[in-house]
Amino acid sequence: MRGSQRLIPNMKKRRKNYGITRIDIDKGSTHGWEVRLQRQNTKYAKFFADKSNKGKNKALAAARAYRDELLATLPEESRQARANRMTRRNTSGVVGVSRVSTKGSKGTVYDFWQASWSPKPSVRKCVKYSINRYGDKKAFNMASKARKEGVKAMEV
Numbered sequence: 001m002r003g004s005q006r007l008i009p010n011m012k013k014r015r016k017n018y019g020i021t022r023i024d025i026d027k028g029s030t031h032g033w034e035v036r037l038q039r040q041n042t043k044y045a046k047f048f049a050d051k052s053n054k055g056k057n058k059a060l061a062a063a064r065a066y067r068d069e070l071l072a073t074l075p076e077e078s079r080q081a082r083a084n085r086m087t088r089r090n091t092s093g094v095v096g097v098s099r100v101s102t103k104g105s106k107g108t109v110y111d112f113w114q115a116s117w118s119p120k121p122s123v124r125k126c127v128k129y130s131i132n133r134y135g136d137k138k139a140f141n142m143a144s145k146a147r148k149e150g151v152k153a154m155e156v
Helices: 056-073 078-084 138-153
Strands: 022-025 032-040 044-047 097-103 109-121 123-130
Touching: 022 056, 044 056, 044 138, 056 123, 097 123, 109 138
Parallel strands: none
Antiparallel strands: 022 032, 032 044, 097 109, 109 123
């Protein structure tokens, strides 16, 4: 392991400044580091000002210490648990399945049910099923099944 990176239980190596963002607003004289994490729909945030922490480096060290302490107390959320979380924006009733319309070059509109998931970090998979070809219900069911199988095969 390099530098001050450490392993968090049940997780791969994290970036040294995971969950930490630099905030510099000259107009308001706001300079510091903000820790922002979210677990199970609860958001955690705390700001570490350069001035009150006696400098930029000490503020960053305080932010990292707080972040590490917070991560040690929070339950770890698996990628599959995050992938199956419903949001209020969902209109299909199935996480990762949405109705999509595209317009062809000659103006023809094509309607699909689309399934999407992330088999591993930074990789996105997507499949579409034509409503015109399969009908609305069958295309939806095919997309739902594809999504379920894709999430089941995800790397943990």
